[in-house]
Amino acid sequence: MSNEAGALDAPPEGLDAVLPDVVDQVALARLYGEPLFDLPRDLYIPPDALQVFLEAFEGPLDLLLYLIRKQNFNILDIPMAAVTRQYLSYVDEIRASNLELAAEYLLMAAMLIEIKSRMLLPPKKTAEGEEAEDPRAELVRRLLEYEQMKLAAQRLAEVPQYGRDFLRAQVYVEQALQPRFPDVSALDLQSAWRDIMKRAKLVQHHKISREELSVREHMSIVLRHLQGRKFVEFGELFDTTRGPQVMVVTFIAMLELAKETLIELTQAEAFAPIYVRLAYTPAS
Template identity: 35%
Template sequence: MPLHEDYTVRIDAFQGPLDLLLYLIRRAEVDVHNIPIHEITDQYFGFLKQIDHVDIDLAGEFLVMAATLIEIKSRTLAPPKARAEADGDGGAPAPRDDVDPRHELVQQLLAYQRYRNAAEELNHRRDEFRLRYAATVRPELDRAPVDAEDAGVELEDAHLLDLFDAYERIVGSIDFARLGEHRVEYDDTPIALHQEDLLDQLRRAPMRRASFRRIFEGRTRLEAIGLFLAMLELARQRMILVEQNEDGGEIEIAVVEDPVEESVSDDASRGSA
């Protein structure tokens, strides 16, 4: 993209002057190690001129960077000898002539880019973690027997092992020996279709919930496997609830109500009334 193209940006859209410089460099499609300092400086000042209302606290760092860019630009325009004399004023040792005036700025940009990439990666992992369904393991050896008077204690959610236990009981109740010779079949049905099947079945059920066993009634083994995987995925996405009212009791699956859908349904019912 040409460097001179028009652009519109806002000062509060950037975390700081380095963020703005990276934006301009990416927009120009140039290597950060070879910054066209003259064009970037002109664009930077063009950006500052667009600011109508300046927040001193916010704009202070941008103005400091503007002064830095002017200094770097002047050093690149000056002959090497004059640049060495100017750098050596004040008693400080003059730097070598072959040192690129942009070097320090490039190092700052690279360091900032690394920090920003790390921050984006952490945000991405945080978003991924939010979609995970926390699974707890029941230590069988530490489980105390349930007294009759405590049989009505409600559990907030069924444990993951409860689901596997229930699934194993369903599969175990099928007498595969009576089915004759067993042939391994490949089922390429996408899990998404099983998810739609499960959600449709739950939405048509009374109270939009059904027992774990009822969901698998009349299903083939391949369908049961697909539905079970779909159930785990929907639970991970928090689109369904897996509930168990008592320890060792029946597991029920319920659809998580959609607030928008529920509001529309309520409005429709009130309108018909």
């Protein structure tokens, strides 16, 4: 039993080569699956590999306005000493990392120092006896204009923008499902109507109806026209408004009256007008 217990307590063969020398530390990392307890001596980490920016400013005016609004300073009465001190501390931080970016901020820093120096001097009066303009007036004007433009830009940024806040809905319709109607003008309609009228004339029908006309009735009509008149021109006895059928029946009625010697047809000479009158009946 003692031999078996000793065999269980002893580490297996080859395990010493796997276990690290220091086992009471937490591994910093794993490299290819193996625990890494110490950083490699030849590992190089660039100084600017990790940078943290607490505030991002778009320029010197933006930084200066931020410092004024953060501490609730009156922008018309800027405490130049406090603002210049805070501004220079920020410029010192960016000079260590980005000298090109710091050049623009250094120009504003020089302006702040100049304004601070001019405020320490006694004010000079102009030739008209008026007091000189406040050295901070130009800076205040630029700050107010910049703040107005910044607020306007923020309001514009709040407006919904295509691609950022919304996307345009697009519906794809199959070409076969989308009918394409032609554009029709008034001239096209007029031409189409003329074509329809031409076709209608080619296929139009003429219906002939039968009308019953009485020769005896027209004989009475002719006699009534001649009643009380000596002579009536032949053409006046025909009614041209009622069609050729009535004119034919009227002509037959006149022939029948002439046959029965009820009327007389007279003509003075050849090609002269023909006159019609009632037949002369001698008195008894």
